[in-house]
Amino acid sequence: MSRRITWADAVCPIARAADVLGEPWTLLILRNATAGTTRFEDFRAQLGIADNVLTTRLAKLVDRGLLTKLPYRDGGRTRHEYRLTQAGSDALPVLHALGTWGHAHTSSEAGPTTLVHTRCGQATRPGAKCDACGKPLARTDLAWRGSWLDEGEIPLADPVG
Amino acid sequence: MSRRITWADAVCPIARAADVLGEPWTLLILRNATAGTTRFEDFRAQLGIADNVLTTRLAKLVDRGLLTKLPYRDGGRTRHEYRLTQAGSDALPVLHALGTWGHAHTSSEAGPTTLVHTRCGQATRPGAKCDACGKPLARTDLAWRGSWLDEGEIPLADPVG
DNA sequence: CATCTGACTTGCTCGTTGCAAGCCAGCTAC
């Protein structure tokens, strides 16, 4: 028997978080969702993930409340998009910590990817206030900036609600 | 062919970090290493992980520079222990972000697990200075505190120098 | 010598991933 162990009921909050976020692809799906991706086909194309795996990952993320599935109009027909919930957007500190660690301790030609407060233009950590200018940090005033990013800067997606 | 994709050479630092830290068990191994576990047998017993998986995970963590394998004397014979390196101890913000998210967005009877600055006794985020008292944060003055923890408080392991 | 312990390694089985193909609804082209 090789059933994958679940840490969903662990006492340790790190283990419970790892139960969802620690699965392969999940962190990258969340990264792209945070960067604004909402549609199945876009996740598939951007990540190169297999369809069936994407289906199960998205379902688990919806089940755990990180994403929500909403209908939208495409042309004249109804489709569905996956939007970040509050819980999903709250994973930003996890992504930020991973990015910081990855930049510091893994090798790459690329420069850092930073989180910037677009109102003051300076880098900051996620939190209540901007590390640089001290003003309250609104989610809508945050963007990822990196030389390797296509447009140079990517605004963060807002949670639904 | 179903060989697991590697993100070790990705441009995105989040993907490179996820390549190591996103594997099953790895985050929990790192959590326990941060809490002071150093020996194979102890990791095995505490986590309930299969031997062969633990072997490969520890080897990858050593290979990626998060842990280092050091000889030590046990009775009169030489054994090996796995100690955190600087890179390994720098993963603390990742664990902290996961723990915070896990406490906020997964259900459990247990209370929060916080990172405390033992000099002032207050909770803080990892960083250069204590969020509560403002003094510089030394690794040796940090501990995890949670009602579910055996001793109530666990000091963080220091990296080898 | 036999036994014990820690740290692995090997073998087996089954779940999961990757890949390819198929399906289905609704729109567009002819």
Added chain:
DNA sequence: GTAGCTGGCTTGCAACGAGCAAGTCAGATG
């Protein structure tokens, strides 16, 4: 009409990886 396209899945297959059990090996201990 019907043929095709597109997005979002589902299904089938082969290979990898996790869980489990058992075996190995070195050095201490009885």
